Amino acid sequence: MSAREDILGRIRSALSDAPAAPPVPREYRTTSELDEEALILLLVDRLVDYKAQVSVVPAAEVPARVAELLAEARSYVVPAGLDAGWLAAVDDGTSTGRAAGAGTERRRVDAAGAPLGVAELDGIDAVVTASAVAVAETGTIILDGSPNQGRRAISLVPDHHICIVAATDIAGILPEALRRIDGIRPLTMISGPSATSDIELERVEGVHGPRRLDVIISR
Amino acid sequence: MSTFLGMPSLPVFGSGNLHAAESFPKAAHRELGNAQLRANLGHATHTIRDKRLQVVSELPDWEQLRDAGSAIKENVMARLPELLEQFEANFTARGGVIHWARDADEANAIVAGLIRDTGETEVVKVKSMATQEIGLNEYLEEQGIAAFETDLAELIVQLDHDKPSHILVPAIHKNRTQIRDIFLREMPDADPELTDSPAVLAMAARAHLRRKFLTAKVAVSGANFALADSGTLAVVESEGNGRMCLTLPETLITVMGVEKLLPGWRDLEVFMQLLPRSSTGERMNPYTSLWTGVTEGDGPRNVHLVLLDNGRSAALADEMGRSALHCIRCSACMNVCPVYERTGGHAYGSTYPGPIGAILSPLLTGIEAEENSSLPYASSLCGACYDACPVKINIPDILVHLRSKDVDSKRGTKKLPSQMDVGMKAASWALSSGKRLGLVEKGLPLGRLAAGPDKKISKLPGIAAGWTQSRDIPAPPPESFRSWWAREHGNPNDGVVPPQETATQGKEGQA
Numbered sequence: 001m002s003a004r005e006d007i008l009g010r011i012r013s014a015l016s017d018a019p020a021a022p023p024v025p026r027e028y029r030t031t032s033e034l035d036e037e038a039l040i041l042l043l044v045d046r047l048v049d050y051k052a053q054v055s056v057v058p059a060a061e062v063p064a065r066v067a068e069l070l071a072e073a074r075s076y077v078v079p080a081g082l083d084a085g086w087l088a089a090v091d092d093g094t095s096t097g098r099a100a101g102a103g104t105e106r107r108r109v110d111a112a113g114a115p116l117g118v119a120e121l122d123g124i125d126a127v128v129t130a131s132a133v134a135v136a137e138t139g140t141i142i143l144d145g146s147p148n149q150g151r152r153a154i155s156l157v158p159d160h161h162i163c164i165v166a167a168t169d170i171a172g173i174l175p176e177a178l179r180r181i182d183g184i185r186p187l188t189m190i191s192g193p194s195a196t197s198d199i200e201l202e203r204v205e206g207v208h209g210p211r212r213l214d215v216i217i218s219r
Numbered sequence: 220m221s222t223f224l225g226m227p228s229l230p231v232f233g234s235g236n237l238h239a240a241e242s243f244p245k246a247a248h249r250e251l252g253n254a255q256l257r258a259n260l261g262h263a264t265h266t267i268r269d270k271r272l273q274v275v276s277e278l279p280d281w282e283q284l285r286d287a288g289s290a291i292k293e294n295v296m297a298r299l300p301e302l303l304e305q306f307e308a309n310f311t312a313r314g315g316v317i318h319w320a321r322d323a324d325e326a327n328a329i330v331a332g333l334i335r336d337t338g339e340t341e342v343v344k345v346k347s348m349a350t351q352e353i354g355l356n357e358y359l360e361e362q363g364i365a366a367f368e369t370d371l372a373e374l375i376v377q378l379d380h381d382k383p384s385h386i387l388v389p390a391i392h393k394n395r396t397q398i399r400d401i402f403l404r405e406m407p408d409a410d411p412e413l414t415d416s417p418a419v420l421a422m423a424a425r426a427h428l429r430r431k432f433l434t435a436k437v438a439v440s441g442a443n444f445a446l447a448d449s450g451t452l453a454v455v456e457s458e459g460n461g462r463m464c465l466t467l468p469e470t471l472i473t474v475m476g477v478e479k480l481l482p483g484w485r486d487l488e489v490f491m492q493l494l495p496r497s498s499t500g501e502r503m504n505p506y507t508s509l510w511t512g513v514t515e516g517d518g519p520r521n522v523h524l525v526l527l528d529n530g531r532s533a534a535l536a537d538e539m540g541r542s543a544l545h546c547i548r549c550s551a552c553m554n555v556c557p558v559y560e561r562t563g564g565h566a567y568g569s570t571y572p573g574p575i576g577a578i579l580s581p582l583l584t585g586i587e588a589e590e591n592s593s594l595p596y597a598s599s600l601c602g603a604c605y606d607a608c609p610v611k612i613n614i615p616d617i618l619v620h621l622r623s624k625d626v627d628s629k630r631g632t633k634k635l636p637s638q639m640d641v642g643m644k645a646a647s648w649a650l651s652s653g654k655r656l657g658l659v660e661k662g663l664p665l666g667r668l669a670a671g672p673d674k675k676i677s678k679l680p681g682i683a684a685g686w687t688q689s690r691d692i693p694a695p696p697p698e699s700f701r702s703w704w705a706r707e708h709g710n711p712n713d714g715v716v717p718p719q720e721t722a723t724q725g726k727e728g729q730a
């Protein structure tokens with residue numbers, strides 16, 4: 001008998017008393033009633049608690065803020081579907097961009113047909129992505145691999161992640177947020193920069209994931 | 220041979236790192252002698268307790284979430300065969316490959332075979348209880364495959380050739396200075412000027428593992444949740460080592476117990492609220508990754524899942540004990556346990572320590588396996604674990620149930636009645652009537668004689684000696700309460716006085 005049949009047989013036999021499958025009481029909160037201003041305040045509070053840096057700016061000021069945050073980065077990567085307007089204020093050193101030759105331009109674009117290698121990503125200082133949805137109560141930002149967020153590796157390997165959250169994408173609580181996204185996509189839920197509590201349960205920010213997380217909330 | 224529905228067969232127990240090699244009292248006695256260990260554990264468990272209480276109290280619907288979590292898991296257990304088949308179909312349809320493993324040996328062989336097929340001899344690992352349980356690292360080493368633990372605490376334990384002592388913080392028994400010394404001794408690339416600041420130590424681990432992450436072709440992980448209706452897997456972590464392992468390599472091999480399933484996406488909203496707050500005491504853990512089979516152009520191209528039984532079907536067959544399988548490995552129960560706090564995790568022998576380990580280990584291996592019958596006694600039954608459990612596993616009830624299984628399993632194996640049998644018989648005689656108990660209590664002054672001038676009894680005979688091993692019994696009072704009452708209130712016959720209050724209450728009731 002195959003292991004599969006054997007295990008399923010053992011489990012069916014273990015359930016020979018036919019235990020009832022009780023109805024699931026879902027009395028917990030599935031909606032919240034905060035307005036946009038309150039949602040932004042709560043999300044900022046939570047992100048700051050995780051030691052992320054947050055700025056709340058009008059949509060028109062996002063490009064300037066992105067440029068400011070990238071000031072120290074020698075190079076940065078963006079997913080191919082990122083809103084080009086967000087990068088309008090970034091000085092890429094050369095007006096000809098890619099024409100300057102591989103490895104010299106400041107901006108790298110990670111596209112589905114031409115993904116950057118892991119070693120190449122490791123040499124890049126920062127990454128700029130959008131996000132799918134955020135959870136105010138837990139300070140969580142969810143990336144779902146859409147073209148403006150890119151594949152998972154690009155928001156992981158560079159040490160500095162600049163993530164843009166649209167105020168309209170902020171949900172109050174987790175159930176609201178999860179109901180807005182497609183669970184089949186490769187998802188990453190991010191709540192602050194990487195951290196560990198493995199030594200004496202003292203939280204330390206910055207281990208293997210990006211050590212610096214900058215969130216720009218655009219409204 | 221075939222198994223027919225409704226015809227129970229004998230349970231098949233699990234193997235691997237699930238056994239206490241020595242009895243809990245013996246192991247605990249040794250561990251209690253380690254003052255450093257007790258100090259480290261006391262500090263850590265108290266820190267995490269306070270954090271957990273703080274973040275749990277923020278949620279107005281915590282109890283409703285627990286109720287939902289408990290019911291969802293009960294549902295999963297009742298419908299396990301059907302949900303496993305559904306999960307398998309979805310996972311496979313999206314490009315994943317499922318392997319079934321009856322026990323630890325089979326799971327190890329499958330994983331080693333999959334690694335061998337890639338031609339690699341090194342793998343990176345995300346912290347996983349299931350692979351700890353089956354002893355995967357040791358097995359791979361025998362097969363010439365090096366497995367690198369990438370979680371900071373697992374790395375500390377692995378570098379120190381030690382064993383984890385906590386399911387969430389495996390190096391909880393080590394303090395920062397001890398960890399620095401391990402790094403200096405075992406990490407060839409460590410800076411000799413390394414300080415013991417946790418931030419500096421975390422950076423040393425980052426530097427040490429960076430190249431491994433960037434070059435690894437194969438990763439091995441566990442999984443926190445699996446969603447049957449989509450074939451999705453989830454790993455909940457903090458450091459980003461999980462993301463590295465789940466995203467960068469070409470091949471990903473996940474080992475997961477069959478009980479980790481959830482019916483669907485909607486259930487995740489419950490568990491992703493329960494787990495982080497119960498485990499690290501955070502509103503949310505830094506990173507959670509979810510993947511569904513293979514995604515073109517994003518992440519590993521070869522995705523495998525080993526579904527592990529290893530005694531879970533046997534635990535499921537125990538009607539009283541099966542809810543132990545609801546466990547989501549948050550570790551809240553060990554953090555609040557007065558026994559765990561003092562003995563630490565190594566005293567439990569098994570991969571699963573603390574209150575949940577004291578029920579899960581014997582359920583997976585059978586109560587008669589090695590010294591596992593001593594585990595259900597590793598508790599004062601105070602119930603703190605039940606209160607803390609996010610899925611409301613009634614651990615104290617299962618502990619008592621397993622104690623009775625232990626007693627039953629030993630019944631009739633000895634010809635002469637044991638001290639326990641005699642003691643229980645005597646207690647049953649004495650406690651069955653007030654007069655008999657009064658008679659026995661008349662013997663109390665004898666105890667004073669035994670206590671001597673310092674009014675302490677420090678050594679009881681026979682099996683009662685265990686009680687006085689670590690504490691003294693104060694000398695009994697010169698007379699029993701029963702005889703004092705009779706002397707003061709006068710009812711020499713049986714020492715029981717009809718309470719005056721009864722009459723008074725009766726009058727009030729009539730008014």
